[in-house]
Amino acid sequence: MATYKPGEKCEHSGIYRVEHDPGHTQNHEVTCVYGKPFPPCNTRGCHPRFVPVKLAIHIDSDKNFKK
Ligand SMILES: [Zn+2]
Numbered sequence: 001m002a003t004y005k006p007g008e009k010c011e012h013s014g015i016y017r018v019e020h021d022p023g024h025t026q027n028h029e030v031t032c033v034y035g036k037p038f039p040p041c042n043t044r045g046c047h048p049r050f051v052p053v054k055l056a057i058h059i060d061s062d063k064n065f066k067k
Contacts, residue, residue, distance in 0.1 A: 004050040006040040014055030021046045033058055 003019075004010070013034040019027050024043045032038065032050065034057075041048045059065050 002052070004038050006038050006048065008038055010034055010036050010038060012052065012055045013058040013061070015053045016050040017053050019049045019051060021048070029053060034061065 004016075010032045011034065013032065015029050016032050017027055017029050020041060020043070024046060030050075038050050
């Protein structure tokens with residue numbers, strides 16, 4: 001699957017694994033929402049990658065629930 005880097009727009013809401021540069025923190029999972037850019041890591045010089053784990057449409061965009 002495609003991976004994303006900071007500044008790229010999130011094309012599918014869901015859970016992503018963040019793979020940081022080795023050393024400063026362990027990889028972990030986050031929820032990202034469609035349309036928002038993936039953010040930079042607060043640790044200077046780190047180039048995280050965002051890897052889709054489980055994608056799911058945000059409830060606000062789901063046809064059964066959106067206003
Ligand atoms: Zn980092």
